[in-house]
Amino acid sequence: MEHRGMRRFGWISWTTLLGLSLGTGCGGNSGADTNSAGADDGTTSIGSSENTEDSAADQGDGDGDPGDGDGDGDPGDGDGGTKFDMSSLPDSDDGPPIDACKVVDNMNAVGECEQSAPPDAFEPALQWSFTDEAEPYSYVTPLVANFTDDDNNGEIDLCDVPDVVLVAAANPGNPNNTGHIFLLSGDDGSLHFRIEEGVDSSFTPAIGDIDGDGLVEIVTASPTGDILAFEHTGELKWSVPADWSGGPGLRYSNSAALADVDNDGDVEIITANMFLDHLGNLVEKFPVPSGKWGATTAADLDNDEDLEIVIGHAAYHHNGDLLWMTDLEPGYPQVADLDDDGLPEVLLTNIDGLSLIEHDGQVTYQDQRPTNVGPTGTNWLRPATIHDFDGDGFPEFATSSASQYTVYEPDASIVWTAPVNDASGIAAGTAFDFLGAGAAQAMYADQDFMFIFDGDGNVLLQQSRKSGTLSEYPVVADIDNDGSAEILVVSNQHLGGGDPCIQAIKDVEDRWIQARRIWNQHSYHVSNVREDGTIPQFEVPAWEGLNTFRTNAQIEGGGLCMPPPAG
Numbered sequence: 001m002e003h004r005g006m007r008r009f010g011w012i013s014w015t016t017l018l019g020l021s022l023g024t025g026c027g028g029n030s031g032a033d034t035n036s037a038g039a040d041d042g043t044t045s046i047g048s049s050e051n052t053e054d055s056a057a058d059q060g061d062g063d064g065d066p067g068d069g070d071g072d073g074d075p076g077d078g079d080g081g082t083k084f085d086m087s088s089l090p091d092s093d094d095g096p097p098i099d100a101c102k103v104v105d106n107m108n109a110v111g112e113c114e115q116s117a118p119p120d121a122f123e124p125a126l127q128w129s130f131t132d133e134a135e136p137y138s139y140v141t142p143l144v145a146n147f148t149d150d151d152n153n154g155e156i157d158l159c160d161v162p163d164v165v166l167v168a169a170a171n172p173g174n175p176n177n178t179g180h181i182f183l184l185s186g187d188d189g190s191l192h193f194r195i196e197e198g199v200d201s202s203f204t205p206a207i208g209d210i211d212g213d214g215l216v217e218i219v220t221a222s223p224t225g226d227i228l229a230f231e232h233t234g235e236l237k238w239s240v241p242a243d244w245s246g247g248p249g250l251r252y253s254n255s256a257a258l259a260d261v262d263n264d265g266d267v268e269i270i271t272a273n274m275f276l277d278h279l280g281n282l283v284e285k286f287p288v289p290s291g292k293w294g295a296t297t298a299a300d301l302d303n304d305e306d307l308e309i310v311i312g313h314a315a316y317h318h319n320g321d322l323l324w325m326t327d328l329e330p331g332y333p334q335v336a337d338l339d340d341d342g343l344p345e346v347l348l349t350n351i352d353g354l355s356l357i358e359h360d361g362q363v364t365y366q367d368q369r370p371t372n373v374g375p376t377g378t379n380w381l382r383p384a385t386i387h388d389f390d391g392d393g394f395p396e397f398a399t400s401s402a403s404q405y406t407v408y409e410p411d412a413s414i415v416w417t418a419p420v421n422d423a424s425g426i427a428a429g430t431a432f433d434f435l436g437a438g439a440a441q442a443m444y445a446d447q448d449f450m451f452i453f454d455g456d457g458n459v460l461l462q463q464s465r466k467s468g469t470l471s472e473y474p475v476v477a478d479i480d481n482d483g484s485a486e487i488l489v490v491s492n493q494h495l496g497g498g499d500p501c502i503q504a505i506k507d508v509e510d511r512w513i514q515a516r517r518i519w520n521q522h523s524y525h526v527s528n529v530r531e532d533g534t535i536p537q538f539e540v541p542a543w544e545g546l547n548t549f550r551t552n553a554q555i556e557g558g559g560l561c562m563p564p565p566a567g
Contacts (some may be wrong), residue, residue: 100533101159113561116436121511128189129500137492169201176223186479204255216533240280255522284320297523323362337543338410383428391439415502416457425469468494485515
């Protein structure tokens with residue numbers, strides 16, 4: 001495997017801490033990009049833009065309002081100035097012009113990025129926020145995909161504005177964690193619809209085209225444990241009973257994942273201890289100890305070209321046969337090439353610490369706790385993020401404890417650590433190279449703030465977001481199709497506070513480089529889904545290209561690209 005250069009990135013210094021106290025609580029209604037007086041804690045307070053159903057009613061009616069797609073040039077119309085993933089490419093010698101609104105089926109063609117942002121292009125601002133006053137609590141990662149035909153051309157494609165899937169609930173004590181799914185427009189946070197069918201508010205859905213109709217569906221769990229699939233319109237597609245015989249902890253703080261594990265062209269659904277077909281029929285059930293948490297993923301661990309299902313501390317073939325099982329405690333598996341041998345490893349984060357498992361099940365190291373935080377409660381049971389954080393051309397990983405967020409080298413030695421506060425749950429992080437400079441900025445949301453850290457662990461951004469956390473984390477995507485990345489982060493009032501249920505943050509001048517316009521599941525790793533929400537029949541191994549996990553990728557011109565070496 002060919003790697004990029006090994007020059008360490010000299011980080012750009014910002015002389016002041018960028019503090020954001022975003023939003024004025026539920027019902028705030030000041031302009032999203034307007035600065036207001038500083039908050040009492042000395043951070044910069046940026047006025048919130050709280051959206052309601054009324055703003056959605058104005059869209060698409062041709063009255064000249066923004067978002068109509070009426071060609072008047074208003075923001076959100078999609079009629080000018082938008083940079084698309086598939087830009088207008090020259091005519092092919094042996095075919096018609098390439099459609100700029102369609103994804104190209106060539107996910108392994110990762111070129112070198114040419115675009116970057118100015119060194120000072122880091123001035124975050126609130127783009128929009130949304131709170132449903134009856135259901136202001138969100139505990140799960142928001143998702144992004146195209147659900148609506150915003151330009152009214154008769155089809156949903158990459159030229160439309162991406163949409164945001166939000167799961168929110170009335171309060172943490174409602175029966176069976178009952179919540180609802182809200183679909184929001186990515187450009188302004190206006191509400192497209194709320195799905196009336198109740199869902200489990202602690203369960204992270206997965207979105208993707210599961211039936212081959214070219215449109216995305218939403219797969220999640222009901223409050224009573226059934227598996228549900230919804231059409232892109234919010235209509236219930238099917239509901240099937242599920243056997244959570246491993247105990248309620250299997251569903252609590254869990255998630256769904258989508259993959260074509262057997263390469264037959266049909267999408268399978270993986271969640272906790274179950275493997276379902278695209279119609280919801282149970283294909284296989286795997287033994288998982290009672291009460292164990294985790295986010296299942298799929299990866300080709302044995303190089304046989306189909307995918308294995310990685311659950312906790314074990315991996316299974318798609319026919320249910322065991323590939324390997326370790327003696328480690330189950331937890332969150334993350335897959336990447338962490339030892340530069342061209343083969344995947346499984347980074348396992350569980351209650352005992354950090355462990356690294358080779359593709360064949362051999363344990364390289366286990367139960368490492370480099371920060372000297374004890375294995376108490378969920379201190380180490382936290383989803384991890386894999387990315388090149390320092391621009392040396394090799395991946396690092398990041399994860400948290402209740403009091404620290406830490407970036408590690410693959411051997412679990414510490415790169416840097418920063419204080420955080422998350423005794424309430426098992427929150428996770430992500431990363432993105434906002435400047436296209438070759439080194440990613442780490443992001444983490446604890447029970448008080450969302451942080452963005454520089455390459456030394458210094459805080460660049462501190463954004464208010466109160467949360468009694470579960471396993472949620474911020475996501476980065478181009479949610480408004482403007483050619484610049486945005487950040488989404490959720491909040492709840494479990495620990496008090498009045499932060500909006502979800503906030504979208506951008507660079508004030510939209511200078512951040514463009515991210516993909518999709519984030520479809522908790523165990524997202526770029527190659528698991530195309531930008532149009534289709535699930536690849538033959539998934540390109542993520543570790544052979546970007547070699548990341550739970551982070552997004554830069555896109556440019558013809559598709560995915562990799563930033564050049566830092567320095």
